Amino acid sequence: MKATTAFTVMAMTVAASATNLFVSDYNGYVNTYSLTAREGNYSLTSIFNTTECAPNPSWLTIDTNRGLLFCMNEGLNTVNGSLSSFTINGDGSLTHVENTTTPSGPVHGVIYGNAAGQRAIALAHYTGSAVTSWLLQGGGRFAENQELFFTLPQPGQNPSRQDAPHEHETILDPTGQYILVPDLGADLVRVFSWNQTTLQLKGLAPLQAPPGSGPRHAAFWNPYGTSCENCTTYFYLVSELASTVTGYAVRYLPNGGGLNFTQVFVSSTYGILNKPQGNAPAEIAVTPDNRFLVISNRNNTSFGLPGPNGTVIPSDSLSTFRLVDDGTLVFVQLWASGGSYPRQFSIDRTGSLVAVGNQYSQNIAILARDVATGLIGEPG
Structure with missing residues (x-):
């Protein structure tokens, strides 16, 4: 199913018996869509939208246990960005709680701290060259905690x-001890610990990525499904400029000293x-079954999808890799993302559906996925 929206990023949660997709839109909207299935076909129905995270909502972070949604406005044409919060209602609608100005370009956020006590949300700022922290005060309220700004002595290989x-x-x-921040401009993955009382972040030794590679997003993996300092842990880093996925074995340093990374695998994201x-x-x-890794590829138009009146619609792709216990990856499949x-x-x-936000073609594609084989199928 395809829904017309200048889609940028989303989160998918389950509310009551229905599956809801919360979608942010660079045109200024945060939307809720209800996903339903009938005879193997999927449809999205718009049930709510708001402009209270305008002008350029870029990322949504959901606090499922507390029924809260935090929205980052990137502020593409403004000096500053902003952070907004909402309560998630039973019908999938959102009630706005708070909005505040932030340094420019917030594009991602993660909640950290004591699950039963004081928590905070840390934001990555792309154009602002910063990481900020905001104390969560309950009910969606928050307060500024810290701003960390970074500089480069000279431009990187891709000026x-x-x-x-x-x-x-x-x-x-x-383990919930560290926050990692891929830095596309500095070719680093920054590592932070935090003060247990103030939740202010402290920079530790970073992971140095290859020059010009442009680290973007990453994911951790514990092969045996357990998380601890002595558990086998891997870290997979997608570098946007080099178009690579790199696997690292992770070792926890003693006394909260940070993380050590040893490269065990590298490949094009095309396998x-x-x-x-x-x-x-x-x-x-x-993937939810802890067996596969999925990566989205943009700007490649590897597929052509049938369009109206015999036309062909260009489509970018999703790559699937099988995770191996030694940290390596086995290429499984390349499949159409359902748009551009x-x-x-x-x-x-359940791992059986993938909702893809295709920014340039302004659509959401619902793709079926075989949980046993990891193969992704036709758009619903």
Whole structure:
């Protein structure tokens, strides 16, 4: 099913017996769509929208246990960005709680801290070259906690994209001790611990990515489904400019000293296939069954989908890899994303559906997925 919206990023949650997709839209809207299935076909119905995260909502972070949604407005044509919060109602609608100005370009957020006590949300700021922290005060309220700004002594190997640090994501490690931030401009993955009382972040030794690679998004994986300092842990980094996925074995340093990374795998995000010129991978996720890794590829138009009146609609792609216990990846499949420029995707909790946000073609594609084989199928 395809819904017309200048779609940029989304989150997929379950409310009551229906599956709801919360969608942010660079045109200023945060939308809720209800996903229903009938005889193998899927449809999306718009049930709510708001402009209270305008003008350029870029990312949604959902606090499922507390029924809250946090929206980052990137502020593409403004000096600053903003952070908004909403309560999620039983019918999928949102009630606005608070909005505040932030440094420019917030594009991702992650909640951290004590699950039963004080928590905060950390934001990555792409154009602002910053990481900020906001204390969560309950009911969707929040207050500024910290601003960390970064600089580059000189532009990177790709000056048009690496003129400054560009923080692109905030990721919580599996043990909940560290926040990792891929920096596309500085070719780093920054690592932070935090003060347990104030929740202010402290920079530790980063992961140095290859020059010019442009780290964008990443995912952790524990092969045996358990998370601890002594558990086998891997980290998979997608680099947008190099179009690579790199696997690292992770070792936890003693006394909260950070993380050590040893490279165990690297490949084009196209796996064994020839990578198209200009390919720009974006999102990466481990499937709910903990067996596969899925990556979205933009700007490659590897597929042609049937359109109206015999026309062909160009489509970018999703790559699937099988995760191996030694940290390597085995290429499984390349499949159409259902449109152009899949900026983000979400996999439902059963692993049988993938909702893809194709930014340039302005559509949401619902793709069926075989949980046993990992293969992704036709758009619903």
